Amino acid sequence: MTVPVETMQYIETIREINMLRYLSGEELEQFLGSAEIVDYKKGEKIINLGDVSPYLYGVVRGSMQVSVREPNDQEIFICTIEPGEVFGESAIFMTEKRTADVTSCQDSVLLRVHRKDLMTFIRDNPQAGNKILMLIIFSLLNKLREANQELAFEKQSVIELDDIDSLVKDFMKDGD
Numbered sequence: 001m002t003v004p005v006e007t008m009q010y011i012e013t014i015r016e017i018n019m020l021r022y023l024s025g026e027e028l029e030q031f032l033g034s035a036e037i038v039d040y041k042k043g044e045k046i047i048n049l050g051d052v053s054p055y056l057y058g059v060v061r062g063s064m065q066v067s068v069r070e071p072n073d074q075e076i077f078i079c080t081i082e083p084g085e086v087f088g089e090s091a092i093f094m095t096e097k098r099t100a101d102v103t104s105c106q107d108s109v110l111l112r113v114h115r116k117d118l119m120t121f122i123r124d125n126p127q128a129g130n131k132i133l134m135l136i137i138f139s140l141l142n143k144l145r146e147a148n149q150e151l152a153f154e155k156q157s158v159i160e161l162d163d164i165d166s167l168v169k170d171f172m173k174d175g176d
Helices: 008-014 025-032 115-124 126-172
Strands: 035-040 045-047 055-061 064-069 075-081 101-104 108-114
Touching (some): 008 055, 025 115, 025 126, 108 115
Antiparallel strands (some): 055 108, 064 075, 064 101
C-alpha cells in the first residue's frame, strides 16, 4: 500500500521530472497542490496489467520495471523507468486497461497525479498545462520510437535466422 510522505523534502528531485522541468516555481507549486507523493516498497506493484487506473506517475527516487505476462504466465521484461521519467501517460488521455505491469525495483518514491486533478490544473493554468502536455507527448513519442526500434531489431533477427536456415540447408545437401 502507498504511504503519503512530505512533498517539500523532494522538491529539488521533483523539479527534475521530465514533464515538470519547464514549470516556473509558482506553476510547480500549484501543480504540487494537486499531486501527491507516494512510497512503494521493493517488489510492490504500482500498475497491474489489465487494470484501469486514472493516475500518471513521475519517478522521484528508485526505479520501476515494466513487464507483460504471456498466456503461460511467463513474465517478459520490457524496460526500466528511472528517476525523472514518467509512466502511465495513457491514463490522462484514455480510460483503457493498462498494457503492462509496473513494479518497484527498490524502495521508491513517486509523484502521482489523478487525471481529473491534472485536467483541472491544465484548465486553470493553460500555459503551464501546455508545457506539461507537450512533454507528455514528447515522452510518448520517445517510447514509440524505442518500441519501433525494438520491432525493427526483432524483425532483422528473424531475417537473419532465415538466412541461417538457408545456409544450413545448403550445407546439409549431399554433394551436388
